[in-house]
Amino acid sequence: MxxxxxxxxxxxxxxxxxxxxxxxxxxxxxxxxxxxxxxxxxxxxxxxIRSGRDAILLYLRNHVGRSVAADALAGVSGIAEWARRVRELRVEFGWPIESGINRDDMPHDHYRLTADEPDSDLAERWRVAKSARNLKRQGGGTTSAKDRILHYLQAISPRPADKEQLAYVAKIQEWPRRIRELEEEGWKVISNVDDPTLIPGSYRLPTLEKRPPRVRQAIKLRHQVLGRDNKTCQDCGATPGQGSVLQVHHKLPVHQGGTNDMDNLVTLCSNCHGGRHALMGSSPKDELLNPDQKLDLL
CATH class of the missing domain: 1.20.5 (Single alpha-helices involved in coiled-coils or other helix-helix interfaces)
Known part of the structure; x- marks a missing residue:
């Protein structure tokens, strides 16, 4: 013991x-x-090299167009707050630095400088974002995240906003839901699902005109179909990240008695959609995205 x-x-x-x-x-x-x-x-x-920020910029400019690891930027900067310096380069000076922070198809621990000169338009959009973030109601009071997002998209229209800017303006993590609410209210908010030139996670407002109330049901239904099909073409498997435009197709056309029941709707890329309509002798159109025909939305 x-x-x-x-x-x-x-x-x-x-x-x-x-x-x-x-x-x-x-x-x-x-x-x-x-x-x-x-x-x-x-x-x-x-x-x-006067500062850690200068060192980061010089290193990125030596690797324009190439993805570099976050650890490499931390190393060349020699400072603990290197990430803040990267943000300063992007936000305050307009250097087009991409990462998972502002686009969906990049990892958060990699960065890429896309051009060897600052983008004055990017810097301007960030100045507008700062103003939108502090937007007040008439007579004072805090505005909602949805109102701030709409104000920002209207202010920079038809230019796009990336997800970092939108999250900054909204001040909430659930900002994508507010984007969808704006669409369902009749605002035509475009993403890379509809415009493959947009980087994943970006949105733009191509027009300041709000669509009529009858459009709202169509847009809501379109989101349901895209969500059910995982934003993937059900014929070839293409996705927006591959540069494809997705559209909702009526299996049985409306003019032949087809309805907007979920079973009659399917997600297709524009190429596959065109192929199906070619066999039907008609032209492809996403009637839920552009519901100017008399669709049965009841």
Whole structure:
């Protein structure tokens, strides 16, 4: 019994000693890291690099069009707040830096500079975003996320807003739901599902004219069909991320008695949609996206 007690004390002392030893090594590593950062700053200054932000920009410009890892940017900057400096380059100076923060088809830990010069229009859209974020009601009071998003899209129309800008303006994580609500209210909000030139996660308002109330049911139904089919062409499997435009097709045409029942609607890419209508001797049209025909929406 006593031997086991002595053994447990000895084991505990060894563990404490090992832990303390590790803490000493960790402290040494911290000092070494600080010395390395100081040395890096001196070398940067010798090469005319004035700040971590300057180092990030120079590195990105040396890799225009190529995806670079976040760790690489952290390394060249030599500072802990390197991500904030990347955002400053994009937001305040208009450098077109892409990542998973502002487009859906890139990982969050990679960045890409798309052009070797700043984009004045991008900087302007960010200035408008800052104004929209602080939008107040007439007479004072806070506006809703949906109202701020609409105000921003109207202010920059017909130019697009990326998902970082929209999240910034909305100030909520559920901003995509507010986009859908705007569509169902009759606003024609375009995404890369309808316009493959838009980067995934971006939206634009091509017109400031609100569509009539009868359109709302059609748009809501279209979202239901696209959601059911996972935004994928049911003939060839194409998706918006592959540059395809998706449309909703009536299996039995409306003029032949077809209805808007879910069973009669299917998601197709524009090519497959055109192929089906060619066999029917007609032209393809997403009647739910552009419901100017008399559809039975009851």
């Amino acid at each position: 006593a031997e086991k007690y002595v053994e447990s004390i000895s084991t505990a002392q060894t563990e404490v000693s090992s832990r303390n030893s590790w803490l000493e090594r960790a402290a040494d590593l911290g000092i070494l890291s600080a010395n390395l950062r100081n040395a890096q700053s001196r070398v940067n200054r010798a090469y005319g």
